[in-house]
Amino acid sequence: MIHFFRDLSxxxxxxxxxxxxxxxxPIGAIEQHGPHMPVGTDxxxxxxxxxxxxxxxxxxxxxxxxxxxxxxxxxxxMDLSGTITLRSSTIKAIVEDVLNCLKQHGWKKLLIxxxxxxxxxxxxxxxxxxxxxYGLDVYVVDTRHSIFNNYARSVLETAPELEVHxxxxxxxxxxxxxxxxxxxxxxSAFSGRVERxxxxxxxxxxxEVDPNGIVGAPHLASVEKGEKLTELILQCVIDQLNSLEELxx
Numbered sequence: 001m002i003h004f005f006r007d008l009s010x011x012x013x014x015x016x017x018x019x020x021x022x023x024x025x026p027i028g029a030i031e032q033h034g035p036h037m038p039v040g041t042d043x044x045x046x047x048x049x050x051x052x053x054x055x056x057x058x059x060x061x062x063x064x065x066x067x068x069x070x071x072x073x074x075x076x077x078m079d080l081s082g083t084i085t086l087r088s089s090t091i092k093a094i095v096e097d098v099l100n101c102l103k104q105h106g107w108k109k110l111l112i113x114x115x116x117x118x119x120x121x122x123x124x125x126x127x128x129x130x131x132x133x134y135g136l137d138v139y140v141v142d143t144r145h146s147i148f149n150n151y152a153r154s155v156l157e158t159a160p161e162l163e164v165h166x167x168x169x170x171x172x173x174x175x176x177x178x179x180x181x182x183x184x185x186x187x188s189a190f191s192g193r194v195e196r197x198x199x200x201x202x203x204x205x206x207x208e209v210d211p212n213g214i215v216g217a218p219h220l221a222s223v224e225k226g227e228k229l230t231e232l233i234l235q236c237v238i239d240q241l242n243s244l245e246e247l248x249x
Contacts, residue, residue, distance in 0.1 A: 002065060003054075003062070004054075004065050005067070008064075018107045021063070021109070022063045022110070022244070023063075023064050023066055023107050023111065024063045024112075024113055025066045025110060025112050025113070026050060026065065026068035026113040026114075027046075027068065027069045027072055027112060027113070027114050027115070027116070027119055028040075028046045028047075028068060028069070028070055028072060028116060029042040029043060029074050029116035030042075030043060030082070030084040031083040031084070031085070032206070032213045034166035034171075034186075034187075037170070037174055037181065039082035041170060043115070044178055045115055045170070046068065046113065046115035048177045048230070049115070049230075049234060049237060052234055056238065058242075059241055059242070060242045061242070061245050063111065066098065071085070072085070072091070073091060073118045073122055074118050076204060076206050079205055079206065080213045091122070095112070098110075099130055099133075102134075110130075110139070111140075111141055112140045112141065113141050113237070114140060114141065114143070115142075115143045115144075117164070117165075120140075124140050141237060142240075143236065143237060144233075145236050147239055148160075148232055149161070152229060155232065156225070157217070158217040162215075162216060163217070165206060165213070166214045166215070166216060166218060167194075167214060167221075168216055168218060170218075171184075171221035172221040172229055173226045173230055173233070175221055175222065175223045176223050176227045176229075176230055177226065177230060187218055187219055192217070
């Protein structure tokens, strides 16, 4: 069951049995998503996912969703206007301030729900350090976990490993979730060629791959695919959440 952290009074918070529940911190990104989608795409998708999860009875753990961090680690997109990136040290400091407060109030478990690929290695790499320093179990739940890639193969015409950014999958989801914010006519100059990332993926800029910031096949997107992909992301996140309960059984 999903609740919103901000909706409870201090008295209600003090009465929670924090041995059995999870705080969840969503982290998105504000970064370019091609000429056809808003810079808030990752942030909007995670907002939609959380909203749907609150109504989904398949979620087994009891989760309290904290106000999100809207910005992420997006230096690879800074060549294109509208991108706002935080330094890794800034994100680390924010999460650690949150952890410190949760620890003081008796919380034992923090879930980080992440919707941006650029945040992924950073967050997973720090989870153990945060547990050691703050004493909370820290779990990173990704909307694009490998579970999702396995599911998505049945929907996408493009191989999921080529769908890196602003391509068929994200454009389809946005067409389904926020159609008023997608402008497919802006893709008129898009060649349709799906470029691969550099063989060495440790440091690259999106514009080195495509000047419009697209790494994927947005011209293949559709509302129908978006509906299916949204359901797959929900299933992916729910599978990860429910697996935590299995660890505790």
